[in-house]
Amino acid sequence: PTEVERLRAVHRTVTREGLPSRWLSSEEVARRIPGVSTAGILGGSYLASDGTLYPFPVIWGLFEAVRASGVEVCLGTEVYRISARDDRRLSVDSAHGRLDADCVVNSAGGWSSEVARRAGVDLPTRPVRHEICATEPLKPFLDPMVVRASDGLYFSQTMRGELVGGISVPHTEGLGPGMTTSAGFLVRYARAVLGLYPALRDLRVLRAWSGYYDESPDGLPILGPDPSLPGLVHAAGFGGHGFMLAPAIGRLVAAAALGERTAELAPFAPGRFANPSAPVRNREKLSLG
Ligand SMILES: Cc1cc2nc3c(=O)[nH]c(=O)nc-3n(C[C@H](O)[C@H](O)[C@H](O)COP(=O)(O)OP(=O)(O)OC[C@H]3O[C@@H](n4cnc5c(N)ncnc54)[C@H](O)[C@@H]3O)c2cc1C
Structure with a gap:
């Protein structure tokens, strides 16, 4: 019931924003995601x-x-240092x-916080590693992306038929083991998916x-000119949402850069975040993957 309440709150917020969210009974959920166990x-x-x-x-x-x-794109080109000229x-x-540039x-x-450090400024973001996996392809059977609020489970079927998704596991903070994954993640994800779809037990990953969610202290992106280094503009702190936000952010940050x-x-x-003793807004608790 607590989870239903949380989801209803999301549903109300989305509806208030004018989006066509619909509340579904368990039977309607089963019709939207055919074959799912309704238990x-x-x-x-x-x-x-x-x-x-x-x-x-x-x-x-x-x-x-x-x-x-x-535009000249320099792939694989590390930035070592950003400094102000006279x-x-x-x-x-x-x-x-x-x-040399008017704006970086x-x-x-x-x-993002490491690059800020190389410019001599503090940015209170931190990288948190998240894992994800893809299975062998199946015939198309799943239209919507499926999300479960209680454990951060999510998955969708790609146009090639693969099931791509993840689940929350205790995440490691910091730039550490690169894009590696863990058996713990795979076991937890497999158990959760099989709980909903027992028929997928022979499906192979x-x-x-894995990659990083770049997390800010209040869970909101950090966008715009740095207060201490003129010409430096940040576009950081997107958590697990940076891809879908990118078109809007790109336009806004380009304007800020100009x-x-x-x-x-x-x-x-x-x-x-300039005043460390100022209260930080409550973070959104619903996190996927
Ligand atoms: C498992 C997983 C699932 C996700 N799922 C979703 C999702 O469903 N929807 C969604 O919207 N978002 C999702 N995200 C989040 C999304 O991937 C990120 O928010 C997004 O990629 C951020 O884009 P970006 O361009 O800001 O940074 P990135 O794509 O991370 O690019 C940053 C680049 O900076 C480069 N770089 C770092 N240091 C330096 C340096 N010193 N010099 C030069 N270059 C440097 C890096 O090599 C990298 O190429 C997911 C993330 C993960 C890890």
């Missing part, structure tokens, strides 16, 4: 306007588009040599990997 399902919320998008083709498409428009421009020391955007994901002030960015200003 223990008390209800669910369904958002027909949601969709699933896979990052790899999007990133590739963006890469081709920016290159075609004349003429108020910034100087970036990198594996590609030194670059720190969009280094899980490494083809690959598993020196425009945008009211929409105000709640996300980096300066909100």
Whole structure:
């Protein structure tokens, strides 16, 4: 019942924002996700306007588009140091040599606080490792992405038929073991999926990997000019949401990089953490994966 209440609260918020969320009975949940075991399902919320998008083709498409428009992309080029020059421009020391710029955007994901440190500024983000896996392909059987609030379980079926998803496990903080995964994650995820779909017991996992959620103290992104280093703009702290937020964030941060002030960015200003004794807004507790 507690979980139902939490989900109903999400449903109310989403509805208030004008999205077509629907509350489903357990029978309706079973119709939306055919073959699911209804044991223990008390209800669910369904958002027909949601969709699933896979990052790899999007990133590739963006890469081709920016290159075609004349942007030089330096892949695998580490930034070592960002410093202010006398003429108020910034100087970036990198594996590609030194670059001078009016503006530098720190969009280094899980490494955002490290890159900030290399610019001599503090950014209170921290990387938290999250795991994910993909199975061998099945015939299409699942349309919506399925999410369970109580344990952070989520999965969806790709156009190739693979089941891609994850579940919350105790996560490691810090830049540590790269993209590795753990047996503990696979066991927990497999148990949770089989609890809903016992018929999938012979399904094999083809690959598993991990990455970082870049977490800010209040769970909101950190966007806009750094208060102490003119010319440095942050786009960080996206947690597990950075991919879907990217189109909107990209436009807003580009405007900030050009020196425009945008009211929409105000709640996300980096300066909100400047006073360490100021209370931090309550974090959203619903976390997937
Ligand atoms: C398992 C998992 C599942 C996720 N699922 C979702 C989801 O369903 N929906 C969603 O919206 N988001 C999801 N996310 C979150 C999403 O992946 C991130 O929020 C998003 O990738 C952040 O994008 P970014 O461009 O800010 O940073 P990143 O994509 O992390 O890119 C940062 C780049 O900076 C580079 N870099 C780091 N240090 C330096 C340096 N010193 N010099 C030069 N370059 C440097 C890194 O190599 C990296 O390429 C998930 C994340 C994980 C780990």
